[in-house]
Amino acid sequence: MTHLNKKQRLENLTVNHLDDLHDDLVITILRKLSSSASSPADFLSVLITCKRLNRLGLHPLVLSRAGTQTLAVTADKWSDSAHKFLKRCVNAGNIDACFALGMIRFYCLQNPVSGASLMARAAIKSHAPALYSLSVIQFNGSGGTKSDKNLRAGVALCARSAYLGHVDALRELGHCLQDGYGVPRDVSEGRRLLIQANARELACSLRAYLSLKTGNETVTDLASCGGGGGIIPVQEIHPVNRFLKDWFDSGRIVLAEGLRMCSHGGCGRPETRSHEFRRCSVCGKVNYCSRGCQALDWRAKHKMECTPLDLWVAAAAAVEFGDGDGEAVAIENHAAR
Ligand SMILES: [Zn+2]
Ligand SMILES: [Zn+2]
Numbered sequence: 001m002t003h004l005n006k007k008q009r010l011e012n013l014t015v016n017h018l019d020d021l022h023d024d025l026v027i028t029i030l031r032k033l034s035s036s037a038s039s040p041a042d043f044l045s046v047l048i049t050c051k052r053l054n055r056l057g058l059h060p061l062v063l064s065r066a067g068t069q070t071l072a073v074t075a076d077k078w079s080d081s082a083h084k085f086l087k088r089c090v091n092a093g094n095i096d097a098c099f100a101l102g103m104i105r106f107y108c109l110q111n112p113v114s115g116a117s118l119m120a121r122a123a124i125k126s127h128a129p130a131l132y133s134l135s136v137i138q139f140n141g142s143g144g145t146k147s148d149k150n151l152r153a154g155v156a157l158c159a160r161s162a163y164l165g166h167v168d169a170l171r172e173l174g175h176c177l178q179d180g181y182g183v184p185r186d187v188s189e190g191r192r193l194l195i196q197a198n199a200r201e202l203a204c205s206l207r208a209y210l211s212l213k214t215g216n217e218t219v220t221d222l223a224s225c226g227g228g229g230g231i232i233p234v235q236e237i238h239p240v241n242r243f244l245k246d247w248f249d250s251g252r253i254v255l256a257e258g259l260r261m262c263s264h265g266g267c268g269r270p271e272t273r274s275h276e277f278r279r280c281s282v283c284g285k286v287n288y289c290s291r292g293c294q295a296l297d298w299r300a301k302h303k304m305e306c307t308p309l310d311l312w313v314a315a316a317a318a319v320e321f322g323d324g325d326g327e328a329v330a331i332e333n334h335a336a337r
Contacts, residue, residue, distance in 0.1 A: 030059070108253065132169040152183075241266055
């Protein structure tokens with residue numbers, strides 16, 4: 001072994017040991033790769049290596065395990081082959097792919113029926129983000145008319161997602177309980193859920209911060225903590241939300257006249273009909289798909305931007321002329337969110 005001459009060493013280097021491996025073993029290795037790749041390119045670069053790796057890499061056993069980052073096709077790389085790749089993963093029974101392609105079809109490709117059906121396939125298998133997205137769709141009657149809003153269905157889906165630990169769903173359910181929206185009002189239970197959502201979010205932030213400190217770059221974004229003065233890691237945006245945001249920001253598709261995007265930067269959902277989303281009752285300049293997005297954006301930046309100058313002028317005039325202080329109360333209530 002140690003006494004190979006130069007010719008033997010060269011022969012050894014040119015032998016393709018991959019051919020010696022049984023298909024089952026290669027599939028096991030590719031399954032591991034598809035579940036842990038850090039981007040679609042990481043995985044796809046293996047598929048273009050040779051015909052055998054291409055055939056085995058597209059095996060349903062491999063595609064069913066493709067992880068969130070492997071499926072994280074970006075808006076600028078969207079193509080028929082990207083669509084086909086996600087469809088193959090869906091057909092292999094990958095529920096993350098059902099959710100991602102469902103969101104893309106529902107909001108970007110204007111195919112709400114197929115999009116909702118794909119998300120439902122993931123939701124049936126207890127996929128928390130799919131359950132939460134379907135709840136937002138039910139709350140807003142997205143893809144239909146105002147009369148298609150189904151608050152009780154929205155709360156039921158949201159509760160299921162919250163039970164599975166989805167932070168946005170916990171927050172949404174907390175606000176629904178506090179406001180009595182689609183569910184009997186229960187302020188203390190709503191507050192309990194909001195505290196739980198904040199605690200989970202803080203734990204995520206701390207985990208991400210510690211990973212960042214130890215050099216493991218899992219955090220993609222940093223933002224200043226409003227009013228706190230420090231720099232904290234922000235919860236990572238799900239790749240599909242980033243896809244939605246980039247898709248519409250790129251101008252690839254222009255939203256129909258009068259339709260607006262959710263103003264929360266980490267959401268990316270557009271309206272599917274005019275006046276679908278709730279508007280900030282103070283400034284009227286921002287729109288949100290959900291109570292959760294409104295609360296997050298308020299905390300992150302809108303409380304610094306919300307300038308109800310017209311209401312302040314009206315309130316000042318009312319005080320000057322000895323009128324009531326209704327608007328001032330509205331501003332204070334909003335600020336207390
Ligand atoms: Zn939103
Ligand atoms: Zn505002």
